[in-house]
Amino acid sequence: MTLASQSTFAPIGQVLADRVLPGFRRAQKLPLRISCLGTISYAGAADADYRDRSVSLGEAASPEDAIALAALRVSRGDLGPGDDTVLRFEPRLIVIQDSALGLVLAGEIRAGIILWQQPIASDGEARRIIIEASRKRGMATTASGRGDQASARALRFGAALLEARLVDPLWRETAAELLRLPQAA
Template identity: 60%
Template structure:
């Protein structure tokens, strides 16, 4: 009776390649930095007077910890620009990057939660996303040239949402696994 592939022992080379070698490579890319892209404005000024702002909110040792940290900060409303009480921030996109500034994961902030974006599945899909985002950025540039700041900000925001899927190839599998919905038994 032949043994099935699953019942057999894995070759040592496969164990080293899949489990041992990635660990040091992974460790060089840590800690992970969590940032928030959003808009800011001073009290008494309307939304058209706001400006885009990126805020670094912390570092974490793993993607799981970074997701939890970011989600908790958003849920508690703890994404602040600084100590100025007259400066209000509106978080729009949470971004997790590794030590080399490569995108690990990103998500849209809505109603006090982070909706993490599924990473692209291939380089071809990444190219399509880049083309769409570039078009939106071109539209933002044109709107800005016509003095339509609100429309320009909206186009830039939509481009950022698309680019949130451009997870670095090194992190794509990890990000996809983190976003898998548990299946009912």
């Protein structure tokens, strides 16, 4: 009779490589920075006077804290660049980045909530997104060249929304796990 050797323990090197080291790498890229991308204009401005802007919303010590801070700021409508009543800011996208500017998570702002984008699952998917986003940015340049600023802005936003899925490989698993949690929905 032969006994099969079954081990329920993983080798220590594998545990370190798979579980411990990624946590250390993520910790080195803290704090996380939260920003809001949108368009800014003055009251009564024409389409050509709208500008894309990024507004810093703060920093957080963890992805969970960053999501909570972003949700709080969006729910309060506290996203603009200041208290200027003549200046209008239309928020479009929340972006969470690590200290090395790697994308942790991003989501579209719609009706006072954040629709977080699911991170990519493979390099092939990343290539497809990059190709499509580049195509949209090229179309935006063409639209801008012919004076159609509204279409150019919409195309640039469409490209940015696609790119919102290009989460840094270090954060992909964490982001996917966070989006599976009920409070992230």
